[in-house]
Amino acid sequence: MQREDGTAVATGVTDERLAGLRRWNLxxxxLHLLQALLVVLLAGSFSITVTSSVPxxxxxxxxxxxxxxxDVPIGWAVxxxxxxAAVDHLLTATVCRRVYERDLRRGINRFRWLEYALSATLMVLLIGFYSGITGLNAVIAVIGANVGMILFGWVQEAMNPPGRTRTRMLPFWFGTLAGVMPWxxxxxxxxxxxxxxxxxxxxxxxxAALFFSFGLNQWLQYREVGRWADYAYGEKAYLVLSLxxxxxxAWQIFAGSLAG
Structure with a gap:
């Protein structure tokens, strides 16, 4: 499938599928906004302290x-x-819809990677906090590794546009190496x-299972395995995994340390 200018369009990115993705994003x-409000209203005041030890x-x-x-107030961080995520989905369904859909036709979603660089990094930091990783140096390293992983995902899409003659997986594997280190x-x-x-x-x-599933989703997309040969299918999988x-x-943290 090609656009009017002769450039290739990502597989499965039709007007009908884009309309469906808009409904999903709305x-x-x-759903994300309602959960954010519930956590703020119901969460206790539990916090975790970031520390430092300088030689x-x-x-x-x-x-x-x-x-x-x-101190990091955990309820607010959640x-x-x-x-x-709510802001990302709202923007891609409304004021940034044209850019989002144009990018999907090109086999890329910059909004996803920008949001993940912020939200997924905060999530990994919280998981690290609950595992006892609270030193400032370690926190900075975790941020760098996770943001690096996300940006490699962006590069993977940028290097492999629709209509390519071969698929380059090097950014994917570099991102995998960076992303596994915090875990x-x-x-x-x-x-x-x-x-x-x-x-x-x-x-x-x-x-861990869910985070690694994001990487698996991208690998399946670029190896064009089964339904993942359809780029729009992989995009919807990202939406489901993110939710x-x-x-x-959010609710694991709430049940374990914020309820009451």
């Missing part, structure tokens, strides 16, 4: 005990990643800790 905007001597000197820097750190803390609340195990296991990951994390 519905998801409402006070030559290399090899024992670092002092970590000192508190600032509401923020839900609200970010290695999270897994280490959870396994090495003597006592971990059961709901934290649930958060880590469920969210599932954000909603489950």
């Amino acid at each position: 519905g998801l905007a409402l 006070e001597g030559p290399p090899g000197t024992t670092a002092p005990a970590p000192q508190a820097l600032f 509401a923020v990643f839900l609200a970010l 290695v750190s999270i897994a280490y803390n959870v396994i090495a800790a003597e006592t971990v609340p059961g709901f934290v195990y649930g958060i880590v296991l469920v969210q 599932a990951a954000k909603s489950l994390l």
Whole structure:
């Protein structure tokens, strides 16, 4: 399928499918916004403290005990990643609809990657907090690794437009390497800790499975496996995965530490 200017259009991105995606985006905007409001209204005041320990001597000197820097109110942090998704879906269904649909025809969704760079990074930070990763240096490293992973996903789409003669997977694998690193750190803390609340195990296991499913979705798209040969199908899969990951994390955190 080609546009009037002769350039290729991503498989499955028809006017009918775009209209369906608009309805999905409107519905998801409402669902994420309602959940954000509920969390703000119902959540307790639980917070987690970010700490820092700066060396006070030559290399090899024992670092002092970590000192508190600032508190992160968890209820508000959860509401923020839900609200970010709501804004993204609302924009792509309304004022940015033409740009969003034009990009989908080109086999890319810049709005997805920009939103994920913010919301998914905040989600990984929260999962890390509940796993005991609260040092400022580690927090900065997690942010860098996760944002890098998301941007590699954007590059993967940019390097593989519709009508390509071959598919380049190098950005995908670079992104996979960057993205798995925070999860290695999270897994280490959870396994090495003597006592971990059961709901934290649930958060880590469920969210790891969902986060890795985003990568699987992209791999299936670019290997054109089954229904994923249809770019629009992969786009809808991203919408479903995003709703599932954000909603489950929000209410896992709420049930474990914010209720009451």
